Amino acid sequence: MHELSLCRSLCTSLEHEVQTRQLKQVLSVQLAVGSLSCLEPQALEFCFSAMAKPSALEGCKLTIRRQPGNATCRQCASCYPLENWLDPCPACGALERDLQGGDEVLIEQMEAY
């Protein structure tokens, strides 16, 4: 349940923004989650809702945007977005690749007043 740890970081970051920007209420927050990360969006949502105590985060809508990784094929050098670990290179069908990204978790933006 590493989603719990991540949600704790998420709430800490949001609370920090609330304090420094003197916000009253966070309406929504958008995350970009790499599709190759081992994060379960439903678990993330469940943890987030369980953690939103009466605070500026209560009622905040969590949106999770799936973001593929960038793969470079070791056989034919073509670059392609990778959604799933076992998707082959669309150009030559090879599986051997080098990856940039795909496992990141970013807080992209928040809506607040």
Place this chain on the structure above:
Amino acid sequence: MCGICGCDSSKLAPVFGSVKITKAPEKTTLATQTIELHQDLMRSNHHQAEHNRDWFSHHNLSAINLVSSPGAGKTTLLEQTLTRLRGRRGALVIEGDQQTELDAARIRATGTPAVQIQTGQACHLDASMVHRALHQLPESDGALLLIENVGNLICPAMFDLGEKARVVLVSVTEGDDKPLKYPSIFHQAELLIITKTDLLPYVQFDTRKCIEHARQIQPDLQVLELSATRGEGMTAWLDWLEGQ
């Protein structure tokens, strides 16, 4: 059933949807603003992992992070490794478990200093837990630091501990499709160890297939096969450790 909250997962929203929680905020006259953040949620762990890396290089420690599902034989492998390492190279151990000091007690019985981290709710070690454990270990420059992560192939994948190498263990009593089921952890590993090979005659495990699957995820993965209880394959493992 969903393993997290016990609900009927078939009735839940699709994966990567969005969810609205608790009550909606009341109407306000204040202007709503959109704030761009682009913050890495893992950054505090990355930061701590870099700090650990500095510590390791300052003390010339080679930190190895051992990951596997529960029961793959990490502690037995460590016991046998430490017994054989005696007189060759100093070693330190950090043990991660949700509860109990049992594994650390087994390690200390080999004469190796060991710290047990009880992670409680968390099913993985993070960089700050390792950092705190480092302060409890004796100074031992040039040693091997073996970190036995919590038995779990999912959660530890996202947490960089600052280690030099990640080693993933699969025992022959598991399925040979483990790499396909838990790709993230295999993607980040330098070495795959297939353990309990003495049981191969009694189980349905295709070693060749397991290696093939793992290399589909990580083409550069090195592989060792061993039986820690029988001692077969241990020399190659000790040689690999020697090179770290």
